[in-house]
Amino acid sequence: QKEVEQDPGPLSVPEGAIVSLNCTYSNSAFQYFMWYRQYSRKGPELLMYTYSSGNKEDGRFTAQVDKSSKYISLFIRDSQPSDSATYLCAMRVNTGGFKTIFGAGTRLFVKA
Amino acid sequence: EAGVTQSPTHLIKTRGQQATLRCSPISGHTSVYWYQQALGLGLQFLLWYDEGEERNRGNFPPRFSGRQFPNYSSELNVNALELEDSALYLCASSRGTLGANEQFFGPGTRLTVL
Numbered sequence: 525q526k527e528v529e530q531d532p533g534p535l536s537v538p539e540g541a542i543v544s545l546n547c548t549y550s551n552s553a554f555q556y557f558m559w560y561r562q563y564s565r566k567g568p569e570l571l572m573y574t575y576s577s578g579n580k581e582d583g584r585f586t587a588q589v590d591k592s593s594k595y596i597s598l599f600i601r602d603s604q605p606s607d608s609a610t611y612l613c614a615m616r617v618n619t620g621g622f623k624t625i626f627g628a629g630t631r632l633f634v635k636a
Numbered sequence: 637e638a639g640v641t642q643s644p645t646h647l648i649k650t651r652g653q654q655a656t657l658r659c660s661p662i663s664g665h666t667s668v669y670w671y672q673q674a675l676g677l678g679l680q681f682l683l684w685y686d687e688g689e690e691r692n693r694g695n696f697p698p699r700f701s702g703r704q705f706p707n708y709s710s711e712l713n714v715n716a717l718e719l720e721d722s723a724l725y726l727c728a729s730s731r732g733t734l735g736a737n738e739q740f741f742g743p744g745t746r747l748t749v750l
Binding site: 532568569573616624625626628629 | 640669671679742743
């Protein structure tokens with residue numbers, strides 16, 4: 525079993541839709557949870573990160589962490605064609621050398 | 637502020653050869669991370685350097701090695717290349733250990749092994 529599971533998609537939605545992207549994980553020691561966006565032929569860019577459980581909002585993006593269920597989500601409101609990209613979740617544990625584990629990424633297409 | 641830069645953009649090698657990939661971090665960043673992004677496998681952590689020392693290593697064979705220079709730039713060396721080493725190699729940097737949650741990525745080097 526992978527430490528981090530993420531549905532690769534693709535996920536196709538109409539412009540203006542609310543998008544929900546999710547990851548599950550198996551290591552209860554993870555403390556930091558990140559979401560990255562990667563456009564084609566580019567490196568990933570950090571969207572937001574959260575520590576422990578709870579919600580964090582930044583503009584149209586909301587990150588949610590449920591440590592009891594080992595489940596994290598990224599919500600995108602009022603999705604735009606420019607949001608079309610691959611979204612990667614990532615997690616870190618501050619033991620054993622601060623290793624970051626990435627999900628495989630979900631490809632999102634927002635249709636105009 | 638200049639971002640993370642990587643060179644070369646593309647690299648084509650044959651099986652058994654050696655590849656050297658280079659990374660320059662954002663000014664002020666002391667930590668450099670290397671990842672392999674193979675098709676369908678997501679980002680796999682390779683190496684982490686901070687202040688010139690290797691801090692952590694992923695589950696890759698010893699033929700993957702690297703170093704960090706006094707100016708915090710880094711290079712990744714892959715010896716005895718195999719076909720499955722073909723991938724996008726991404727470098728990221730952060731403000732040292734405490735900034736590791738905010739890694740800034742470069743555009744990557746596309747390595748093709750024939």
